[in-house]
Amino acid sequence: MTTEHPQDTFPRQSARTLRYTVGAPRSFAVAPDGSRVVFLRSRGGGDRANLLWTLDPATGVERVAADPHALLVGGEEHLSAAERARRERSREGSAGIVGYALDGAGAQAAFALSGRLFLADLVGGQVRELPAAGPLLDPRPAPDGAHVAYANTAGELRISRTDGAGDRALASPEADGVTWGQAEFIAQEEMDRDRGYWWAPDGRSLLAARADDAPVQRWYIADPANPGTVPAEVAYPAAGTGNAAVTLWLIGLDGSRTEVRWDADAFPYLARVHWSAGGPPLLLAQARDQRTQQLLTVDTASGATTVLVEETDPVWHDLFPGVPAWTPDGRLVRISDEGGARHLRIGDRAVTGAELHVRAVLAVGADEVLFTASAGAADEAAEPGRTGLYQAGPDGVRELGPEDAGTASAVRGGATTVLLTASADRPGTTARVLVDGKPVATVDSHAEVPLLTARPAFTYAGERRIPCAVFLPTGYDAERDGALPVLMDPYGGPHGQRVVQAHNAHLTSQWFADQGFAVVVADGRGTPGRSPAWEKAIAFDFAGATLDDQVDALRALAERYPLDLQRVAVRGWSYGGYLAALAALRRPDVFHAAVSGAPVTDWRLYDTHYTERYLGHPEQRPEVYDANSLIADAPKLRRPLMIVHGLADDNVVAAHTLRLSSALLAAGRPHTVLPLSGVTHMTPQEQVAENLLLLQVDFLKQALGTA
Template structure:
């Protein structure tokens, strides 16, 4: 059966139930996850319910259904937060286990609901017109903290919950938030670029909370338009453009019994970033501080005493790099003195054992990258890495004092895992294999399968398996001798006597890798079913290949990446089954920028290009991302100018389709409107589509069907019509 564009965005999802938000209960007796219904109208395709899998019985059941709750419009702050987290589903999109495993908190539609497992009831714990976000249980399960009206609140959970409509007493523990000042909310830059989505942290003893105060007054106000179908809004947004001031961020700790706040000075300069905050013990905090240029990372040990109203800070170690330091989420406190952390100090991201005296020792070593610290159990460290090649992420374990890692996951797939006690939940997939989820017992051969196999007739993708063409992986050699991983999907029936067009799907930006043996969006398989080959290459600058692979792009974007992608095109042109006169390019975000640079720097190489939500001028993008790779504008004016698309627009001669969301608050619509004007002034023709109300991700079923049909028609005209 042929895939259709409409089917890509209809229920049930082609990848199957594909559980999300996988979590073990703290006591390890059950796995909970979010999953959409596999039946019903297409409008229900994105609505997620909360499920459980009981390890003792192997039974699956729904714990809470999205239709149990009263829905209402998201607040502006919640919409922004969902955009930062790339959340597009409806229904239950997040939940939080109580540390005692007796209840689950579900934030939905602006209110909080407590699911009590012993009585199987769902009760509201808030019922008001104000949104609560960033909700967390205290470690002792007796309190909840959350953000309301831009400041931190704490609720003590009573043993007997009140009936619906009667809200539990809530204490505001810090001053009121204002439009410019917030307490406990992560600043825009932290969420969007540092991947720090927290603005407060419970102490292990549940009697204090570390938090950040954010003053956005220094950030320039710029007017951003959000254009809907029948209206528009003007937002006076504080957006930190490259080279301009960031928000002022301060770190404090509030003692809940007294309300007393200890302010902690952890930065050397006013423009340093508070990158990570970790409690080591009730009296010790580790704070990772990054300088504005992101070339120095300091580990600051904070020791607090509320009894004496004292704070002591000391820098226990510092990392430096001539280009930039990538922030790591790998950190695990073992005691008040020891911790496991991730660092690129060796040139690759590896795990290290550190202590509060500044001593470090390697846990993992080698010319490969650790991608995630999964957990520590009985002095054994579990981690994910690309240790067996560049295409598959696997689960490994190694003694905490170092040694030879042991691979635990199955070859032939890319894996993502979570550890709790003796159990690992493994979500894995391959190009031709939709995601599967299974639970592994580390102490026995026992496995639990959570999802259906694609070979089963009830799997939604089963009837389309014949549409999957062949896949090949390989590497090319860059001009400096480094290996560039690539992946090629060929359509069914292609041969040297039946040449096919190819679409180069490009991202190319730092912080991301694309060439993996993992399940792709069904659009890729739709394209191969239409007769296209799909090619992707990870150019230098891409993530998880080591510092030497990433750093060549420093100071000048859109140069090295373009040369590497063109090397990939040369390889395609050497293949007998590829029509070298019918090569197109498509990319979104940084990939949209790359599409423009490829068309403009190498005119005539591509038959056409599609650029979605592109950056066109790095001076219009934010501080932390842009300055990480280009430095400060005052230090590298030439690099900023050379990295913009505008010096090269006059060379545009190939057909171009530009697409952008008209409410994009990440890559502002201004990037594309400036390009419109520049191309129009030069009399250069292009095609375009702008989507009212759409953010950076451009979501929504009808919008996506239209967008991909537009792309389909464009590619058909230029790549399938051999008369052009």
Template sequence: MKTNLLYATLLLSTLSVAQQKEITMKDAVLGLSTNLRIENLNQVQWIPSEDAYTQNVKTKYGEALVKRHVPNNKVDTIFRSTQFEGNRIPSLNWINNQKAFFNQKGAFKTVATNGQINNWINIPANAEDVEFDATNNQAGYTIDNNLYFVDNAGNTHQITKDGSYNIVNGKSVHQNEFGIHKGIYISPKGNYVAFYRMDQTVVTEYPIIDWSVQPAVNKNIKYPFAGTKNHTVTLGVYNPKTKQTVFLQTEPEKDQYLTSVTWSPDEKHIYIGILSRNQKHLKLNQYDATSGQFIKTLFEEHDDKYVEPQHELYFIPGKTNEFVWWSQRDGFMHLYRFNTNGKLINQITKGDWIVTDIVGQNAKAKELLIVTTKDSPKERHLYAVNWENGKLRKLTKEAGTHNPSVSTSGIYAIDNWSNDNTPRKIDVINTTSGKIDNLLTAKNPLEGYKTAKVENVTLKADDGTDLYGKLIYPNNFDATKKYPVIVYLYNGPHAQLINNKFPASGNLWYDHLAEKGYVVFTMDGRGSANRGLKFEQAIHGKAATTEMEDQMKGVDYLKALPFVDAERMGIHGWSYGGFMTTSFMLRKPDVFKVGVAGGPVIDWRQYEAMYTERYMESPQDNPKGYEGNNLLTKVNNLQGKLLVIHGSLDPVVVWQHSMDLLKESVKAGKQLDYYVYPNHEHNVRGVERVHLMQKITDYFDLYLKPESTK
């Protein structure tokens, strides 16, 4: 009996130790993509035109790609790994239900369901911006800013020959703002190629130094600073049969932006959103695709602050004269059905929530499958909405962040989702009956680790708006003790930190800090994404003012907690978060003892025009706003310890921001700390990010721990 009791005690002790593994810095930074990777299913994707999906499975014979039919779950083997080079099934992209393509050592090949593998489209190894028209066995790409096209006969067309440092063809333009993510638009039937042409001759040149070679080499980039001359963008249409290019009559002499480029299903027209330079006025224009002539303006949108188009047109299935338009005209991003004469037929979705994605359609039911924030700004759920009457049906049931993909018919969806306490579930949803079948419930990779206690927090802004945050408690929490605090923030446009998804903390670095005895707090203030136009536009013309007011609500909340040491508070953020961190250290210098600012904007006149002028107007139109948040004029206020970090190759927030800050600190006799990551751009990625996060953590340890000095 004594022996058994001793054994049981030892076993419990062993289990207790096993459950107390610490999250190392390497775990915190790289773990979720390496040793702490969440269990997943491989190559799960719908087969075109079938209610069946693929899955890569392991068998005693090696890998196999199987087809799973729904709803009967019948399984067929499509491919085995022995059919492919290296005895591995490559990542496949389905062209139709009989054929897929893949990239093998830079060469594109097709594989048919009968196992036959053939060479496919010949694309040079140095090609960039590759855009496939897989249905028609065609592709466009760029080399040295010129556009090329491979037609379905295998012939290569050089569409442009004027590509140069100043003339850019076939690439994404306008600094990837306004939802622009590519520069090549092959028509629906494959008969034409539309493309962006950007003339940036007048745009300011900016030096980027490559320090990896000896001697270092300068490479200039074109950078359109706020308030300066901008590039000119036009849209060309190439006909492979005639080998002629026509440019649409978009009035390129005007200072404007071209976005939401969309082909009509019949290839007769191209629709473009023409946005004014000040971003307050949008026209949706229709152009003749063969002649380039302007046909008409379908409608216009105006806003005193800004209009921000973010999506292409989505044509109603089976219709060439009806489309869905995304708009924030009622204060929230919703869907509107128009005809091609510009008449509003109906508003499809409405309410104090937003649509984040259209993921599919059920043409027979006249439904769009959409992802929305209807249940909570912190969650994403799949809904079906009838595009004629707006009737909504919720298809996902569990709270969390859902990422669905939809079959061609729209009858089934594969939902890959998580929430604070669920690492991953993958379900098949019948969108007509609502039936849900589980494919995977992933094990928790953090089981046995010292994860932090996380508490969801809701505070109120001055105008009564809910502000969502998370409070992360230190491990081995003792309510009688006082703990140092680190606030992590971004609080800028197009970003949201607080979501109901795994891990509960939102970032394993927070769990690592909790192990080290820190309270961590993070919150989305006004200006952040996915809360509607009023919430986002609250920062307009006065960056960091409203945001700091909201973050101070978080500070006041923290100071009211009996276990928080208000004299040992730190703050960290990157990019806009770096701007916010520096703003706090210089504009409210008595709040935080320590700040770490990564890639910070210091003077908005030195940031790019498209983004800056949307939120700040131009320097000419809003000089007081720019001066009010120019941090170079506030260096003399610094009281605490500030570490600034920058990548030497940063083409987004150019290096001069922080270099100018250093210069002003010398003038003011203020000591701040500085660290540069050679040959890193706007973010430090890969294994070197472990070094970065250790650098940041060490800085807080140095000045926030009880034994730290001033």
């Protein structure tokens, strides 16, 4: 790690380095025989353009496999609107090579660069551009390495031969709004499914999704700072409205085409597809309310499907990375909520018990399954925020993560494993390469060293044992400084764990603490990592459970830390922005100021798959949507509130902030709105990200009278 700009302040350095991710190795893959490690990394902490690299486990030598600067001959990248949208869905802020896919041997890597198709020979070292009808998206080599498939902005699914002999369409849209081989908006944003086609193990055919967004309503996002610009048309499936119609087709390279048939009326969400040599293709399809889901196998001769497992849950089913999948010998691997715990199941039995809360499956081998898990809810000795790496094999389940790691993950191929670990007492993530379990190399990181050191104190708060991290100013002296104004800094919602045993995740909270606050990050009910019951306690009640837990954590921690409960502020972004505004509106007795970034203010304006999972369908439960909306609460505001929103945000659209602001104005309630022209939900722009931190501190100090 390096520090390249000694004149930086923390806000400037954090913004410039995309929160210290630039220059860090990422997106690891390992060849199935373990012969090479593949990853992305830029040349330095201030350079956002990723190169493709390989590492030889036998020697530890790293080699550049593809350099975007050389491939574009020093030219700039040109991204299509579809590629920009795809990166927004995946929260991708870097440049250069941002993704790649390997063939079955791990010998070739395909990637898109400036909408063009490239293939890197990872053995011989050459990189070639292949013929392609771009701008293209998501190129993936066939397992046999003979072809590369890709989608393009015209909605086509195409293939190009890796010998450069030709390029042709496999499927083309029959109407406007139809795409082949691409994940629709809701799959990318909420299902964590960012792909729309899957190769057969023999490379002779593909499963391809056809998405028709004709049923989806259209919204128009304008750029008020440039009134001559035509508003962008967005197909946005708001709660209670129509989703894209998704079907699945088996397409042969010989031109054959067979529709895969399942009960899509009852199970419209195609959430997962898996196709490996261990068995027939697997589908995971969910009902719209997500309380019922089916695991199905596909007959590749007829397209017929057979229900392998049907699961029901009285609240909802979550989706998990890496499953469903087959083991090489044909056993089904899945994650299931049963008996109050989240289990890993291999074949017909659960291999984990209540002692673990399984999070994701990372690799499925011939004899073992690699997965991550946190401690089960019954383990009162567990440290808050710790995620371990485990292996399930013939001898049972054992933990693989090193003892000094707060979080651990891994990628594996053959006997080679890339072990990724982080802890609260050291910056960044360490990537170690192991062969047969023994360390052979450490992958260099070019990320910059943060200008400050985070000092989280991890603890549980209150009767519900809410996981928390507490930050005091660097050099704080109790006798000299006394009780401190408090800043609650939550996300607080589903899929948003903030209390994690990793250093860089807490840098911004520590910076706010160093401005004179005691900062509290509390992961209340609804956040991941504890138990199914903990995560599902927010069903039909965002506003109650999540806000109550912030209040309870604050009051419990005040008995042990120097918290001045007469000066309490709250800040957050996205769901955290909703929670911050909610706190100011409904609990002014506790919270004295709030900064609300990109908040959802009316859940009828947010998307189907996410919102209906937690709050139900708005036509069936209108009272739930009313109870969790902020708009009707506008007359209650009597605390300083700053609302920040990017006007180009197509995830939480700016209408959320504008409607709340209009209601506050109608009620005669003073408030501050900070509109960010041209900014999306990610806020990747350096000056915007830097100055947002500075403006928030100034606002909060003025509001609490501590300026």
